[in-house]
Amino acid sequence: MAKGLETSESIQLPPELRSKLIDIENQFNVSTEKLKQITQQFEKELREGLEKEGSNIAMNVTWVLGLPSGDEIGEYVTIDLGGTNLRMCRVALRGQREEIDIKQHVYRLPPAIKTGDSRQLWNFIADSLDEFIKSHQIIANRDDRLPLGFCFSYPASQDAIDHGILKTWTKGFDIDGVEGEDAAAQLKDVLAERGLPLELVALVNDTTGAMVASAYKDPDTIIGAIFGTGCNAAYVENVGSIPKLKTTLPPDTPMAINCEYGAFDNAHRVLPRTKYDVSIDKDSPRPGEQAFEKMSAGLYLGEIFRLTALDLYESGLIFDRQGAAKLREPYKLDTGFLSGIENDPLETSQTRLEECLNIKVTLDETRVARRLAEVIAARGARLCSCGVAAICRMKGITSGHVAADGTVANKHPKFKQRWAEALGEILDWPEDREEDPIIITNAEDGSGIGAAVISAMTLYRIHGGNTVGIQG
Numbered sequence: 509m510a511k512g513l514e515t516s517e518s519i520q521l522p523p524e525l526r527s528k529l530i531d532i533e534n535q536f537n538v539s540t541e542k543l544k545q546i547t548q549q550f551e552k553e554l555r556e557g558l559e560k561e562g563s564n565i566a567m568n569v570t571w572v573l574g575l576p577s578g579d580e581i582g583e584y585v586t587i588d589l590g591g592t593n594l595r596m597c598r599v600a601l602r603g604q605r606e607e608i609d610i611k612q613h614v615y616r617l618p619p620a621i622k623t624g625d626s627r628q629l630w631n632f633i634a635d636s637l638d639e640f641i642k643s644h645q646i647i648a649n650r651d652d653r654l655p656l657g658f659c660f661s662y663p664a665s666q667d668a669i670d671h672g673i674l675k676t677w678t679k680g681f682d683i684d685g686v687e688g689e690d691a692a693a694q695l696k697d698v699l700a701e702r703g704l705p706l707e708l709v710a711l712v713n714d715t716t717g718a719m720v721a722s723a724y725k726d727p728d729t730i731i732g733a734i735f736g737t738g739c740n741a742a743y744v745e746n747v748g749s750i751p752k753l754k755t756t757l758p759p760d761t762p763m764a765i766n767c768e769y770g771a772f773d774n775a776h777r778v779l780p781r782t783k784y785d786v787s788i789d790k791d792s793p794r795p796g797e798q799a800f801e802k803m804s805a806g807l808y809l810g811e812i813f814r815l816t817a818l819d820l821y822e823s824g825l826i827f828d829r830q831g832a833a834k835l836r837e838p839y840k841l842d843t844g845f846l847s848g849i850e851n852d853p854l855e856t857s858q859t860r861l862e863e864c865l866n867i868k869v870t871l872d873e874t875r876v877a878r879r880l881a882e883v884i885a886a887r888g889a890r891l892c893s894c895g896v897a898a899i900c901r902m903k904g905i906t907s908g909h910v911a912a913d914g915t916v917a918n919k920h921p922k923f924k925q926r927w928a929e930a931l932g933e934i935l936d937w938p939e940d941r942e943e944d945p946i947i948i949t950n951a952e953d954g955s956g957i958g959a960a961v962i963s964a965m966t967l968y969r970i971h972g973g974n975t976v977g978i979q980g
């Protein structure tokens with residue numbers, strides 16, 4: 509049983525329901541030993557990704573050469589294509605000791621775009637950029653164009669920092685005409701077509717953005733991690749330790765790597781998949797992909813809960829044959845719901861269940877739902893620690909800050925504690941330690957500040973004459 513969880517032994521339930529609940533709990537339990545086994549396989553896949561192209565974990569080279577000095581300055585525009593929103597920022601960097609000035613606007617992404625075609629996507633982005641530029645009176649000097657950082661948080665392989673071939677959509681996106689193509693070039697084309705006064709300088713993953721934005725102020729940052737709709741991390745490698753990379757850069761050059769480790773264990777060697785995980789994968793737009801992400805990230809946690817509750821309902825063990833049609837609606841319940849069921853007072857959780865599922869729910873059923881929410885979220889947090897543990901093992905990192913962002917990290921009140929506990933179990937930290945040597949911190953704004961700092965680092969590099977990995 510995962511630490512910090514009471515077992516359903518303490519809930520008084522009819523024997524059949526109790527035994528089914530215990531069975532589900534056992535399926536979601538990840539022991540310390542299992543965590544260690546997962547981490548070992550994880551490390552192996554990370555290394556394979558550095559060795560050869562086409563490995564399961566992509567280990568994408570980002571052409572972000574190390575972490576910022578904190579002295580980067582200048583004005584930048586950034587855009588962030590997120591799961592539900594398109595966020596635009598105008599960021600003025602004035603060095604690490606000064607306040608960063610950000611003006612931002614969030615445009616709601618019409619849901620149809622997520623499953624539409626590339627033309628609709630880029631037109632929507634261009635329209636929003638046009639509007640943003642006008643409403644914030646962003647005027648480039650004379651014929652100059654303002655540098656643009658594009659946070660594109662999907663697996664893109666980069667021959668250069670202003671380039672990115674999308675391998676596959678993740679997180680439920682399914683837009684025609686971008687997979688296998690250069691997303692940066694598509695954006696550049698639409699900017700040119702519309703005559704927008706912007707120059708794409710860098711395509712940035714959210715993990716790299718979180719790491720760089722945090723390192724701008726906090727030199728102890730070792731990793732940028734997203735525990736949100738998706739699940740992934742970035743860290744800094746030495747060029748000499750990336751055998752697949754053929755470059756003229758000296759071997760000791762630092763290079764940020766976007767791991768894309770949501771794809772860990774796509775071959776199903778080690779992750780403890782339940783029938784619920786199998787069903788989520790089967791019904792997803794990209795079956796067989798993102799095995800790790802589908803068990804641990806925010807897009808899926810509520811859905812896993814729905815499937816376990818539906819199983820109990822269909823076995824005639826809860827909700828007394830009330831129809832529960834809402835329980836059959838895929839992706840009806842999100843991570844916020846799951847977190848509420850686990851953490852709110854019991855009566856509030858009961859009301860939440862009743863309102864959302866449109867049925868009557870007893871207090872005992874609420875307790876059962878709470879147990880499900882607990883074991884699902886605890887498994888997710890424990891699995892999430894394996895990726896970071898594997899990076900630390902591989903790099904011999906023994907201390908530092910993991911700058912984390914994403915809805916699960918920020919909105920689930922127990923995530924960080926569970927994650928930290930599991931990391932200690934994997935890395936054999938002494939039980940009586942006063943503090944953890946590797947801690948999770950709240951990342952600075954990766955898609956705004958991070959994309960701006962990376963754009964600045966790129967322009968500085970161009971001015972200094974080092975244009976390796978920059979198309980221009």
Ligand code: GLC
Pocket residue numbers: 660661662663678679713714715734736737738739740741768770801
């Ligand atoms: C998915 C994306 C990855 C991103 C992560 C977190 O795993 O493929 O690029 O970093 O989600 O948003």
